[in-house]
Amino acid sequence: MAFDNLSEKLQNVFKNLRSKGRLTEDDVKSALKEVKLALLEADVNFKVVKQFIKTVQERAIGQDVMNGLNPGQMVIKIVNEEMIALMGSETTEIALKSGNEITVIMMAGLQGAGKTTTTAKIAGKLKQKGRNPLLTACDVYRPAAIEQLKINGEKQGVEVFSMGDKNKPVDIAKAAVEHAQKNGFNVVILDTAGRLHVDEEMMDELVAIKNAVDVTQTILVVDAMTGQDAVNVAGMFDEKIGIDGVILTKLDGDTRGGAALSIRAVTGKPILYIGMGEKLSDLEQFYPDRMASRILGMGDVLTMIEKA
């Protein structure tokens, strides 16, 4: 990949500065040009990048180069720290209600992001934790969406609640919660249809569901390959419906996943899990530091710096 050698480039920028003990404004600026390009290549939103570079620049200028770190590494260290800070310094889990109170989780996102698959993946995780989840087929539009959820539910050994495609998603959601109450389920996961953030009618549908049932967590499912538009998508889902967390899918690909940074920057909501494959067990914990090094495309360098 083009920017795997970001660290090399930075070494070059600072080639003549090894002896310097302090980062000057000019040093930092020329180094951050390379960082900026790397972030843009990784699909971090242009405006987010600009803001980010500004923050790093302010922090880096005048810093003493530490023992064991050359100026290039010093800049990377600061970039990395700021990125992790922006991405939420620790891992987070889906918040569940305690005891027998029913937790309702609503999945939302663009078409094809991975909602239905992720719904089944989460069910598997919750089941392992001793919860009793009920999956609910609220996508009444996509051909065979219900069948898809049913097959996945069966693979996970989890019940799927469906009322066909002739009912409104709001009514299905309400009925599902009632069904859960009567039958001892303590988590209801609503799989909803994919929709565009600019489709008002469809966005209103999610708002209606939220108003009708007591949704504990609204989770935005985002394709990790998303480009510059991630800020619009995440921003509008959060603004119109209100989201509590994000799941990034398809990170088993070779995308750098800069959308993660953009989404965090516009919503401030935690990234809960990452999808690492099509199999229903392929859902992993999100680690901000690993994501940071993925976006920068230089895991090894960072590991080395962490230790310094």
Added chain:
Amino acid sequence: TKTRDNIVSGIDSIFSGFSSIDDDFYEEIEEILIMGDLGVKATEEIIENLKAKVKENKIKEPAACKQLLIDSIKEQMRVEDTAYRFEEEKSVVLVIGVNGVGKTTTVGKLAGKLKDQGRKVVIAAADTFRAAAGDQLAEWANRAGVEMIGGQEGADPASVVFDAVASAKSKGADVLLCDTAGRLHNKKNLMEELRKMNRIIDREFPDAYRETLVVLDATTGQNALSQAKQFGEVADITGIVLTKMDGTAKGGIAVAIQSELNIPVKYIGVGETIEDLQKFDADEFVNALFKTDGNEEE
């Protein structure tokens, strides 16, 4: 449609406020291109070319410069008339791409379109992996009013393709559309599976006109370039279908792909109904690329 509304407001509002061609002006262009997902490399190339032309033609007016830029990207993205030959030929269309981009839906839409043109269409359900992929495609076959050849979940997709080719031949079908499972381009075994399907078509239907469409989600960023490259190593890609153009993403990565790999965009998806597939229009596309929200800050 929704896209058209987005597009018509046009490009006149952009680059307003510039009285001369200076660094700020070029920076504004750079920002628009990067925000449209063209990527750093294509953007830099475009701007370098533009600067050269401005110098060469002694252009002084930002408006003229803007027009120059727009025209050159339009020219680059223009699709040759021959691009749609498969619609008239006896052809096999292989539809490939990563997960969830809109392959199955595109096959359904394309089937409907070709059927309307009086072509006899057969579709092959060669996604035997994803849950309910066959049911989904069956519904599209039903909507389009065409026949589908399917396989059991877990069956070898190449064998489905084999059966479908035989069936298309014996029925005297004009066009065979093959839906395939979503696969990430970095998965060796899945790409090998695709190679095999491709080989079967070559072997079993050597005189068919071949069309291989890579479906790209317009929302995708720089990774789409890697997708196009690696799918291109497995099959001869003849065109791109850019889906979900009814959203706010500009699909600018297609420009980078056109520059680097010379693969044209042939269709765009603009919604989820059977009518929502259009032939690619370079003018509309570039106009939309340069349309920014009037109310954006800065």
